[in-house]
Amino acid sequence: MLTIAVDAMGGDHAPACVIDGALEALRESGNRFEIILIGQSEKVEPLLGKHDTAGLNLKFMHAPETVTMDDVPATAVKTKQNSSLVKGLQLCKAKEAEAFVSAGNTGAQMAASLFILGRIPGVLRPTIYAYLPRLQEGLTNMVDVGANMDCKPEHLVQFAEMLSIYQRYGAGIENPQVGLLNIGEEEGKGSDTLKQTHPLLKAAHAAGKINFIGNIEGHDILKGKATVVVCDGLVGNTILKFGESIPEFLGVLFKQALEKNVASGSLDQNAAAAATAMFKGMFEPFDVEKFGGVPFLGVDGISIVGHGRSSSRAIKNMIYMAEHMVERKVNEHIAEVLADK
Amino acid sequence: MLTIAVDAMGGDHAPACVIDGALEALRESGNRFEIILIGQSEKVEPLLGKHDTAGLNLKFMHAPETVTMDDVPATAVKTKQNSSLVKGLQLCKAKEAEAFVSAGNTGAQMAASLFILGRIPGVLRPTIYAYLPRLQEGLTNMVDVGANMDCKPEHLVQFAEMLSIYQRYGAGIENPQVGLLNIGEEEGKGSDTLKQTHPLLKAAHAAGKINFIGNIEGHDILKGKATVVVCDGLVGNTILKFGESIPEFLGVLFKQALEKNVASGSLDQNAAAAATAMFKGMFEPFDVEKFGGVPFLGVDGISIVGHGRSSSRAIKNMIYMAEHMVERKVNEHIAEVLADK
Incomplete structure (x- = not known):
């Protein structure tokens, strides 16, 4: 046992x-x-x-x-x-x-x-990943999220390989999609490290180790374009914490809007209660x-x-x-x- | 004229x-x-x-x-x-x-x-900043958001100085608060570049050029902890695009939740229309x-x-x-x- x-x-x-x-x-x-x-x-x-x-x-x-x-x-x-x-x-x-x-x-x-x-x-370096909200089936995991700063290209490639293996064997995702988080889709974009990482990920793809779909951008994360989002720990940690702060931020906006709408009579008490329950339920993907x-x-x-x-x-x-x-x-x-x- | x-x-x-x-x-x-x-x-x-x-x-x-x-x-x-x-x-x-x-x-x-x-x-390097949502008075601006990769500490310091000047003279913010976007609040945290940038920002603060409040983390951005969020263009571009994608992502969640609540009878048509108007109004800070x-x-x-x-x-x-x-x-x-x- x-x-x-x-x-x-x-x-x-x-x-x-x-x-x-x-x-x-x-x-x-x-x-x-x-x-x-x-x-x-x-x-x-x-x-x-x-x-x-x-x-x-x-x-x-x-x-x-x-x-x-x-x-x-x-x-x-x-x-x-x-x-x-x-x-x-x-x-x-x-x-x-x-x-x-x-x-x-x-x-x-x-x-x-x-x-x-x-x-x-x-x-080379053990790493830590995180979950991000996703609408579709599957998972969106980001790696690294703060354990490793100043990552070298070969570190990022290993993160992609290890997380792909986790998703495949640990989470039953048949063909994990690896995206390199960058400022643009084109291969020549980004920092020196990302420019050097791109061809290494292509080589790992060619060797059958990962399924590399190319560069992705910040707005592609929540769209679920990749299941494995690869980045340096500084970027990943910042995105993770920024993402975690969204429900609370929107909760304040919701509360303000609700009070305004109840005060103006646009929503009666029952509708306000239903809207509140609905709003809370909306954040299930953030759980x-x-x-x-x-x-x-x-x-x-x-x-x-x-x-x-x-x-x-x-x-x-x-x-x-x-x-x-x-x-x-x-x-x-x-x-x-x-x-x- | x-x-x-x-x-x-x-x-x-x-x-x-x-x-x-x-x-x-x-x-x-x-x-x-x-x-x-x-x-x-x-x-x-x-x-x-x-x-x-x-x-x-x-x-x-x-x-x-x-x-x-x-x-x-x-x-x-x-x-x-x-x-x-x-x-x-x-x-x-x-x-x-x-x-x-x-x-x-x-x-x-x-x-x-x-x-x-x-x-x-x-x-040293011209830069480009962006606006991020904020609940309080004032502005949350982030610099750099994609014009500069592989920034050196002295670049980041100049970004902080230039954006502080813009906020002070261009936007009427009396005492802009500069935060260095990092993985933790402590001075020794982060990448090599950020570790070297921290004391330079402290020196610029001591010289009266900026008002440096220290490191901030991803979850501090929407809290409005700093008016000037300083980071490398790779981090800033990714956060900016991630942030811009939030309203659309939540719009899908809202639509799904609304359909479910209307179907179950929790919200009648009038309440659903009011909730929809309220939800749209909520995103004013993202405008x-x-x-x-x-x-x-x-x-x-x-x-x-x-x-x-x-x-x-x-x-x-x-x-x-x-x-x-x-x-x-x-x-x-x-x-x-x-x-x-």
Whole structure:
């Protein structure tokens, strides 16, 4: 049976929300895997005690230390050896767990994952991707979204290869479409790095490693033109955060418009309530908690990272994501493709 | 009296729309300035003949050639000497006009402006900015949005300085707030270029040239945290185009939600019509035609560029922008600040 280590202390609403998510995953899946919850016993056990966990494949492991959002990523792994983060990843390294899940400090998790698990052979730089809203079937994933600055062309090519493999094997997308995010469609456009990346992506396409559709522009992202949007971490992080801020911005605009329309009598109370419900429902494509979190691509093991504000539903879906990554052998496929240079 | 040269052939709806905008600017302003419309006489004159232009400060100048969207920017200025673009900028160079306005090929206008008008002394690279939606008073402008790739720290600093001067003198913003678009708030974050730019912006702040508020992130843009958002042209162009695509994307979501709510009976026909009107009104902050267009900052003259899809209202507002730039002596202020190194 698959064992998944879960960081009970990671996230804005931890440990309560992590416990809820873990128990829900076990119940909903019919105890399909085993979960080891890791955290400070004085915080986790009282909350666990309130639940009926009889018959669930649940273990608890005490970790006296906690990595916080303020910890410096590069040093947390060395200074907090007894944290849930480090202990969870060590379980993976020792093959006592197949995957690790956390909604804590992303930078620290990335650093610790690299330090403890290492890279898949052939990987230049592990990376992290994100989900963007999409109207059509399929997924729109963007890579890199902040783990890597000053990327070289060969880094961007590997990001495209790794994310294509994830989409193909992990998400069942038959022929992922790779777009290079640029300022224009023509091959000669963009920064020096992008100009050098374009022919390398064409070569990877010719070699059958990816399906490269060419340059795409900012307005092509929401149109779903590519399933794999490739960019430097600076661009990706900025677009991701800009995109995440849209629902709140529009919420303010909606509230103002609603008040104006109610005051003027254009909408009665019933219609206003219906319009409000409709407006909230509209943002379903912006709901990325349905994916839970994302794996660090290129790390030699499975380390799933979630948003700090993850709900129990997000935690549950991160656990499913971990299961997915193991069963579909995504890392094995990455190793195979990247070894073949 | 101020003379503004207007490219009658620039834009998706030219020349009809440009003529309408120019005439409206003269009428609305009470003939406050003179306009020289430049374009192909066989296309412009029949349309002009349909209007009553008696008493308006309007001249027409024939230009047999036209720069199209397909023309290569760098060569258009050399191969199409008799185009409205080149003739308009030459009028400015010869001091027969104080400003030039076009909604044509942006790259060609940038190249021709630089070639014909040159740079303001001290300017390393002229730049182009854009407007982003904002809820509060003031403006959110982003610079650079695609004219400059691979920017060096000193380029970014000059962009911040020039846009701050525009906002202060051209737009009446007392104390423009400069934010460096980055992946985190801390000074040490980001790409090598951004790490080097941060202390230079602090120094410019200390020297009283700008009001630097530090790093900002993608989610701070719509919050209006900065009035001047500084970034490389690759990041700015991508954010700008991504932002421009939001209304259409949400329009599809709204239409789907409306159909569902009407079908289920949650909204009757009247409420649906009111909700639709309300939704359309919500996007007022995304309407950048109220600004018309933007000047190339750093060019030694006034060359205003508009979106290809500019309406007559946008053209009219570009003409006002041109008037503004002359009267408020924005370029003189830029020359003063950049000379003072």
